[in-house]
Amino acid sequence: MALAFDEYGRPFIILREQESKTRLRGLDAQKANIAAGRAVARILKTSLGPKGMDKMLQSPDGEVIITNDGATILEQMDVDNQIAKLMVELSRSQDYEIGDGTTGVVVMAGALLEQAEKLLERGIHPLRVAEGYEMASRIAFEHLEKISQKYEFSADNIEPLVQTCMTTLSSKIVNRCKRTLAEIAVKAVLAVADLERKDVNLDLIKVEGKVGGKLEDTELIYGIMVDKDMSHPQMPKRIEDAKIAILTCPFEPPKPKTKHKVDIDSVEKFQTLRQQEVKYFDEMVQKCKDVGATLVICQWGFDDEANHLLMHRNLPAVRWVGGVELELIAIATGGRIVPRFQELTPEKLGKAGVVREKSFGTTKDRMLYIERCANSRAVTIFIRGGNKMMIEETKRSIHDALCVARNLIRNNSIVYGGGSAEISCSVAVEAAADRYPGVEQYAIRSFAQALDHVPLALAENSGLPPIDTLTAVKAQQIKENNPFCGIDCNDVGTTDMKEQNVFETLIGKQQQILLATQVVKMILKIDDVISPTDY
Ligand code: ADP
Secondary structure (H helix, E strand, O other): OEEEEOOOOOEEEEOHHHHOEEEEEHHHHHHHHHHHHHHHHHHHHOOOOOOOOOEEEEOOOOOEEEEOOHHHHHHHOOOOOHHHHHHHHHHHHHHHHOOOOHHHHHHHHHHHHHHHHHHHHOOOOHHHHHHHHHHHHHHHHHHHHHHOEEOOOOOOOOHHHHHHHHHHHOOOHHHHHHHHHHHHHHHHHHHHEEOOOOEEOHHHEEEEEEEEOOHHHOEEEOEEEEOOOEOOOOOOOEEEEEEEEEEOOOOOOOOOOOOOOOOOOOHHHHHHHHHHHHHHHHHHHHHHHHHOOOEEEEOOOOOHHHHHHHHHOOOOEEOOOOHHHHHHHHHHHOOOEEOOHHHOOHHHOEEEEEEEEEEOOOOOOEEEEEEEEOOOOOEEEEEEEOOHHHHHHHHHHHHHHHHHHHHHHHOOEEEEOOOHHHHHHHHHHHHHHOOOOOOHHHHHHHHHHHHOHHHHHHHHHOOOOHHHHHHHHHHHHHHHOOOOEOOOOOOOOOOEHHHHOOEEEHHHHHHHHHHHHHHHHHHHOOOEEEEEOOO
């Protein structure tokens, strides 16, 4: 630390820490930040679209993740640059708010940054660029609304929803089974949706997975599932109209709390003790039967003696069910968790339409399905797949599909995909630029060019010549006055995305534009970067 004086004689202190910081100012700061943001966008660009590539990431503890989901890729990447972190945040907000379009939003932000760099080099002030971008984003936002269409569906006609979810899934590894998965996602959302209030509580949809089987075996369970089985192999595997006693007390004779000694020195005494024990069990079983229980779910285990008796008395039971699961079962079936046999009453039993045990493969793996629960509309999507990575990626893809279906229920406007909406916005923004006399005009034009990067990336990823394809499609849009022309990634033979049934939700696309603009504006406004030097 040193004390110094300025030119007016005022003392000031120079801190050591200050010396160990590096600073970047003005244009250098902006350029460095733009480079960092673009670097992140470049990584994601190849993952965009139905022909996008997947990324393989390894976490520090050796776990391998294979994914195509922008938010997940960025989350797993260990970035320490602050601007790169902003891009990660950007993708996360899109994921949080909309759930889909997480790659697209980063690609768009990257393109906006690239264009901004050119403007800065031409000497345009960053604030003017930011203002121009803001105006352009508003034009694009409104234009999207204009080219959007209402997409009618109802609980009886779910096909439109399925089609939209299929677009989302078409860019993922699960592409092969997109129809099955899209149907499952839509049915799951409709099961928990309140169509009148346009409200969907996604928390009620549990997504579980188990390695084994095929992706096609993925199923929707109208209820919950527990990774447990019946305690005895001869107990019934299926119970209709189950009345469930949910117990936290063990099926065993009570243990005296104080130390005691029992001397058993004759066969008679042993027999009496045994009979006593059997009587205890018998009373417990009887108690459950008396209140009308047809299934017992127990937090604790019970020994073979009790198990055998339960089987004999025709009372199926499940043992060693964890506390969390027990609570879940209680909530879903409308039952109460009972801590003592004496407290069992008919009202405390949980009710479910059917409880069944299902076995998988040749292993001893069994699961308990509790379906048509009395109190809850909760559903479970049970994913099967060849390996853990596949299941994890399927979970993420299903999450996207669920979000898309939810968004459509909230707001049934859609825009067409394949870059068609971006091209149409680009044309509209470009046309609007002429109306602005100021320097912002340049920024607005650049914004229009940045919008083209999404279809360019889609074309490039599909092996098409990017610029040729884009210009052809753009010309077609203008010539036919058809804003639905996009990139024919899958080589279907038509560029009309309406015919191809490739849509995205309007709110998702609008959010992409808003978020990307916001983050780019934020980056442009930083003109001083102070960071600790690396030693
Ligand atoms: P994100 O994570 O942003 O959703 P995706 O990798 O899912 O990224 O790619 C979405 C993009 O791919 C969207 O622009 C969408 O319009 C486009 N897309 C999806 N399916 C098709 C298709 N069959 N043909 C053309 N474009 C498609």
